[in-house]
Amino acid sequence: MPNTARWAATLTLTATAVCGPLTASATAAPGQAPASLYAPSALVLTTGHGQDAAAATPERAVTLTCAPTASGTHPAAAESCAELRGLNGDLEGLAARNGVFCTKQYDPVVITVAGVWQGKRVAYERTFANECVKNSYGMTLFAF
Incomplete structure (x- = not known):
């Protein structure tokens, strides 16, 4: 796999790992605090x-x-x-x-x-x- 493809895959996995929990907490029910806080x-x-x-x-x-x-x-x-x-x-x-x-x-x-x-x-x-x-x-x- 070329280096650019490895970097792209690594960046995608890192972004998913870091931003995934943030999107889940942003969608918490109204009036309910997200668990990640x-x-x-x-x-x-x-x-x-x-x-x-x-x-x-x-x-x-x-x-x-x-x-x-x-x-x-x-x-x-x-x-x-x-x-x-x-x-x-x-x-x-x-x-x-x-x-x-x-x-x-x-x-x-x-x-x-x-x-x-x-x-x-x-x-x-x-x-x-x-x-x-x-x-x-x-x-x-x-x-x-």
Whole structure:
């Protein structure tokens, strides 16, 4: 194939890949925002017993997608997305609820969160003293 034909084919494929989603978003129904305007927010949350994520075997994993609507395998997807929005996606800001009392038994539980929140990469890991302490943080995000 001559070079000009290769360049023409490459340019056509590139234009289709770049402009294709734009034409789809331009044809969204009136009053409905096109899905391409939302920054991706999709996370995978895992929990397991151990000192840290490297030593712990994940015992449970759930998915959580928050844009454009809440979905995934998380049992409380809508509430968890609302909780994350309230924190502006900053998982370090998640605090223990007042009035929750846990034993001092040491049976470490590790939570990991990986994915994308509003277009930014997320990698979070936290070890809690036990399951009760883990469940006291936030309302629904870690309750899976």
